[in-house]
Amino acid sequence: MSKNKRERVNANLLGKNEEIFRCPLCSGPMKLVHFKSLICKNHHCYDLSRQGYVNMLPHGLQTKYQRRMFEARRMISRKGFFEPLMAKISGLIIQQSKSPSGRIKILDAGCGEGSLLSGIQEKIAQNSALDPLGVGLDISKEGIYMAAKEYSNSIWCVGDLAKAPLASQQFDFILNILTPANYAEFCRMLAPHGRLIKVLPEKDYLKELRNIFYERTNKQIYSSHNTLNIFKSKFKLLGLERLRYRVTLDEPWMEPLIQMTPLSWGTTEERRIKALKMDLREVTIDLTVLVGAN
Ligand SMILES: [Zn+2]
Numbered sequence: 001m002s003k004n005k006r007e008r009v010n011a012n013l014l015g016k017n018e019e020i021f022r023c024p025l026c027s028g029p030m031k032l033v034h035f036k037s038l039i040c041k042n043h044h045c046y047d048l049s050r051q052g053y054v055n056m057l058p059h060g061l062q063t064k065y066q067r068r069m070f071e072a073r074r075m076i077s078r079k080g081f082f083e084p085l086m087a088k089i090s091g092l093i094i095q096q097s098k099s100p101s102g103r104i105k106i107l108d109a110g111c112g113e114g115s116l117l118s119g120i121q122e123k124i125a126q127n128s129a130l131d132p133l134g135v136g137l138d139i140s141k142e143g144i145y146m147a148a149k150e151y152s153n154s155i156w157c158v159g160d161l162a163k164a165p166l167a168s169q170q171f172d173f174i175l176n177i178l179t180p181a182n183y184a185e186f187c188r189m190l191a192p193h194g195r196l197i198k199v200l201p202e203k204d205y206l207k208e209l210r211n212i213f214y215e216r217t218n219k220q221i222y223s224s225h226n227t228l229n230i231f232k233s234k235f236k237l238l239g240l241e242r243l244r245y246r247v248t249l250d251e252p253w254m255e256p257l258i259q260m261t262p263l264s265w266g267t268t269e270e271r272r273i274k275a276l277k278m279d280l281r282e283v284t285i286d287l288t289v290l291v292g293a294n
Helices: 003-016 067-078 083-096 115-127 141-150 183-189 207-213 225-234 254-260 262-266 269-277
Strands: 030-033 037-040 045-047 101-109 129-138 154-158 171-177 190-201 236-248 282-293
Touching (some): 067 141, 067 254, 083 115, 083 236, 083 282, 101 115, 115 129, 115 154, 115 171, 129 141, 141 154, 171 183, 183 190, 190 225, 207 269, 225 282
Parallel strands (some): 101 171
Antiparallel strands (some): 030 037, 037 045, 236 282
């Protein structure tokens, strides 16, 4: 698909589904005007970008996520790093859908550069009669820009999850993958029969990197216990599955791998350089997938 066409497809998809949005300032419904702006009845106006995404973030909010991190994540993702995770989530969605066919709405809350949502949607469409509409929300403009440029099968929106610019009780599934949650907003946005699927890292997630970065520091031992307890206090836990696999690195992946992971934020330059020089050939992915209901 040509670049211009993809951008138009994004705007068209958004226009056909304008009811999914709500104004982040006054919570009013939004209308797409001239395929150019989403406008509420109080005239709060959010323009579509050239790439067809919409920025609904109040001015002044900054994020520490950077373009390079998203580029690294996409590169890693393209190498099949998250294939088993995408297969697991799409399988859960197919299994948990209340009917075997028809439209389902999936929100990826904290979608980053969008490769996971797009891949999950593709797998659902391939393996079932469901017709998934994906909505990717992220506070990072860089992430959403990259998503909208690449993937035309979803709606992409820059917004703050703490005050999500999306209507209430409409999503059949909300995904929250390796990124912070906002349970009050998840409750509000989930349809009555809806499911929250949250993925969190377990103690051996990228342990090969963790061992180098956090050798002899208290950050080395990670526990998902608190996250699980918070989840259980907000949502009814319907399922919990551990997903563990190893990925073989066939070429020097260390740089994007280090870029991709927020684990590296707290490390020293010396340890980063040490990690870059290591001939690491396998890394461990260790995750828990939680399914919850309101
Ligand atoms: Zn408004």
